[in-house]
């Protein structure tokens with residue numbers, strides 16, 4: 001997976017002749033820090049560093065160049081220097097209003113002078129916005145999915161070559177920067193590696209994303225911007241003007257752009273409309289967890305600038321890190337293409353409905369005649385968990401099932417920091433406010449029914465409070481509890497540290513131990529086998545990664561001619577043959593019933609200038625290793641959860657003996 005590294009960005013000489021992007025020493029493109037400072041940004045005490053891991057993999061990160069104190073401003077990036085779709089929308093609106101404004105924010109103080117240089121031709125902005133509107137809609141908002149809009153925006157800037165004022169930034173994007181491969185976000189993983197994840201919920205999300213990627217890259221884009229067949233209910237062929245000049249956007253190129261958008265964007269909910277933005281240099285900071293481990297944070301200003309501040313004392317040479325949110329490994333893999341081992345936010349999620357609760361508690365309380373739940377218990381559980389009474393959602397307003405977790409984490413988090421990542425930027429507030437990445441928010445947001453798991457905070461309790469509440473209600477012998485529990489919240493009833501009666505709690509811990517064991521046994525491989533696999537030659541990522549040379553596709557747009565100046569659209573003649581190249585899930589459209597077929601056009605394209613077999617083998621090996629790491633992490637989580645419930649049962653039993 002890769003795209004032409006040099007051509008779409010233009011040659012050094014032509015870029016210099018177009019007036020932008022050269023560094024102080026004449027190097028091209030200019031280092032990001034120099035470029036930012038030259039255009040009204042701030043870079044203070046941090047620098048971009050390239051690192052080569054022993055495995056042979058290359059990565060970039062930010063390091064402190066001197067000692068930094070909490071509150072120090074490290075980087076500030078004005079809106080016109082960011083790659084964001086709302087800048088395009090603003091340019092299109094201004095043009096439609098007859099203002100003829102070419103820059104995204106032309107009247108904003110010191111940035112005003114820059115705006116002209118950062119101009120976006122109104123006709124192109126309008127064409128791009130028209131394309132945005134045709135994108136599939138996220139199942140959460142009903143609006144065009146932001147990942148697609150941002151992908152189109154990246155491709156647009158890429159297609160402008162040296163005419164794009166963001167060229168020094170584009171040159172640093174993974175897949176374009178020398179030696180830095182495209183992040184292997186889950187939707188770009190090989191199918192056999194996806195199967196090896198052994199986790200249905202994630203596999204389903206990945207298949208959904210793969211479907212939409214294929215649909216947009218192979219069918220929708222060619223149809224919208226060129227010819228192609230018109231499907232029923234779809235827009236007419238050639239409905240939109242092609243804003244990409246000669247850059248041929250196929251599935252592979254669109255996938256690259258979407259992966260870049262997902263893995264690098266910050267969500268902003270301030271200002272007139274929520275948006276997403278790629279922030280040069282700031283987006284080089286890597287992710288750490290838990291939240292408290294990050295030594296820097298991001299804040300957005302009301303005029304669209306995004307700034308990074310030190311949150312703690314940072315010593316010279318130390319890595320400057322952010323937290324992308326309270327992501328479990330499911331969301332990290334979907335949106336960023338990596339997992340954390342261990343990940344304090346990880347959990348084993350599964351769907352819980354009334355039937356499952358009934359079978360879990362069977363014979364442990366409730367209705368003495370049937371051994372199942374009594375009607376009052378079913379009603380109380382339904383009310384507290386928002387679950388449908390009879391297992392079928394809809395009729396009584398309850399959900400058919402809710403997604404709950406088992407986690408290996410024993411410590412409980414202070415509630416003060418239990419903030420869903422999606423709520424990080426308060427719309428309309430006057431002061432600068434913290435921002436978090438929103439490509440994938442808090443883990444549980446991949447399902448609409450899992451908000452309580454998010455609210456459980458950055459460090460989960462070993463058992464989802466809703467599951468524990470259901471078991472506590474379901475194992476009651478005595479209806480006398482009903483009134484008391486009716487007045488309590490689900491978090492109170494399901495709090496790990498509380499209990500109703502000691503013997504009942506011991507029974508519940510035994511039920512949970514049996515559940516965790518059953519879930520663990522449902523995996524085809526064991527922890528030991530996975531560990532062995534990871535250390536085996538067949539998953540030797542080091543060897544494979546060392547063999548990677550950046551994938552470079554053939555037939556990409558040629559270098560822009562010297563006459564291509566800032567503001568001028570790339571002409572199709574200058575790029576003749578065309579280059580090609582949980583919230584996370586809710587943000588995507590729902591999967592239609594019939595998945596699409598693989599697009600032969602994208603798959604069959606030849607690549608030159610590198611060894612495609614070696615690159616594919618390396619990518620395949622990385623995917624396979626990540627899949628095994630992912631499932632190993634899940635099993636470890638289940639194992640820890642099992643240990644936590646067994647330990648608690650023993651503790652309670654010991655207390656009973658003493659008494």
Ligand SMILES: C[S@@+](CC[C@H](N)C(=O)[O-])C[C@H]1O[C@@H](n2cnc3c(N)ncnc32)[C@H](O)[C@@H]1O
Pocket residue numbers: 059060061174180183184263264283284285286287288335336337338
């Ligand atoms: C916003 S970028 C950070 C800069 C990135 N390292 C680069 O070189 O472009 C996010 C990407 O960095 C990598 N990354 C960030 N944090 C990581 C971590 N803790 N472990 C492994 N990879 C990480 C992943 O590839 C992810 O998709």
